[in-house]
Amino acid sequence: MALLEIKNIVKQFGDFTAVDNVSLSIETGEFFTLLGPSGCGKTTLLRMLAGFEQPDSGEILLDGKNVANVPPEKRPVHTVFQSYALFPHMTVADNIAFPLKMAKKDPADIQKQVSKLLEDVRLAQFGNRFPHELSGGQRQRVAIARALANRPRLLLLDEPLSALDAKLREQMQIELINLQKEVGITFIYVTHDQGEALALSHRIAVMNKGTVEQLDIPEKIYGFPKNRFVADFIGQCNLLDGTIVEVGSDRMKVEIAGVGIAETLPAEGAKVGAKGTLALRPEKIKISSSLPADVADEVHFRGTVHDCLYLGDVTIYIVELENGLLLEAMLPNSASGQAKFFNDNDAVEIAWRFDAGHFLTE
């Protein structure tokens, strides 16, 4: 039996539907991520799990029991808030001890447990400090230690790293993964940062406008986005509008308007004449001043370099195809010291394997 079962929940604010018929099932020990753009209902969903909001319809089952009538303070679900919400009038140790005191644990045990937790989050020397005397990353760790203190069945994290700078964020991500493995508690993690979601999660639910667009493991989410929204939201992706012109058993042909025919893997339920989008990751596209045409299994086009973005490890070339269509291709800058292989307005040829792309029917 799944630890958490969310069945068809809906939450409305007035006429506005913030969470629209979402169903999820989350297993014990999982690191589960809700990923989506700002305002898509992630926080609202978390607040319903924590008990601060009641769904208008649908049910939430925790360990098989409906928690509709269980108030937040009685749910074995703790939250790491986006703003941390540390108690400013309590020391770090008192903050962490708070849930244990509320649970009326034995004072001697509380002390032991607080020291253990302080060590787990590498804050052993900071027990007597007040929250305002800590850095952002340290506060973050206190918030996590506090939420873990009473060993909840489920830990909810609402964009916990969004206030940190990039470097610290990466470091905290690694710490989070290790911590989750160590404590074995189920994490539901909310973020609008796709990189973070891919790096951390066992499974990801991509949300948009209150609904779940795709639920899958990170590799599938990245490699096989189910629709245009997911493809566009996760990482960089070229989206080429086209029409199916021929469907075979192991491949099909798509006409990309004004550019030509591209071979691709057959889409589910594909029919000749159906419109859709060919989703193609930039790193899958080969780019060179001349590439042999007519290679088996390859799609080949000509274009000119429109723009380049030098990113250090890689360079992104924006290539203009014959009808003015722009396509992004990415090349690693493996030769040290060489920033660019091509300049603006260079004529180039591009190619990709037929199975590199992924056709999304409408």
Next chain:
Amino acid sequence: MFKRNLGKWLITWPPTLYLLIFFAIPALIMVVASFRFPGDYGGLLPLYHIDEATGRAVIEVTRENWRDYFTLENYARLTEDSVYLQLFIKSFYYAGLTTLICLIMAYPLAWLIARSNQKVRDLLVLLVILPFWSNFLVRVYAWMIILGPNSAFTKITNMLLGLLGIAPQSFMFSPFAVVVCLVYVHLPFMVLPLYANLEKHDMSLLDAAQDLGANAWQRFWKVTWPLSLPGVYAGAALVFIPALGIFAVPDLLGGTDGIMIGNLIKQQFLESRDWPFGSVLSIVLTLFALGLAGLAALIGRASSR
């Protein structure tokens, strides 16, 4: 260094000078007065006289006769009659009771105002300060009428008491009337600082507390209350200190039972024309109040450890 702080100096010297002239110097004069003798017709026994021939001031105090001009006698008088100590204690009691009642009444009100939406909030704050728009004495006189023997309040209350078999009460000219009116007069001074404090509270802290297992009662005592203490202290000071020295309210509503230390001080300066003893009472009152504030601060610091 000086140049950098010039702006600061320019803005701060007018209030500093103002306080120096109208607070520090008079306070000093009062301290000196507390060691002097009263004059024959009130005021203080002069330390000099004007020589009529020259028109110059001639100082009368000399090394030999200063004991005729300065004395500890005024302070000694305090200990001669326990009535003064009793009056001090009673005044502290009334002022303390007033502060406590104000706090209990103001806290829920301030909380409600702080939690309402912006429009309602402004209206409620306006209502709290509305009584200030009428004269203080008018408000006190209004209580004389409300608590007087012929008022609807008195009649209805006595009727209800009668149903319970309790003899009719007279409310006027009693400590009860004094405290009721003191609470009424000072309530806004408690509401406003509390509101200013509660309004700034971060609601996500209450969510966090609830999420971590705190029930409504625990959320109040562990989060809201400790965070509101600065507002409580400010409000308590704004109520307690003026209530301690007030004389108009006990004068008008207190009768003989309800008089406070303020009445005695006023009496020394006006009716008895004994400025030195009036000064002594004022100084001792200030010292008591300061001592109490210091004690409260010490307890506060110790308990927050």
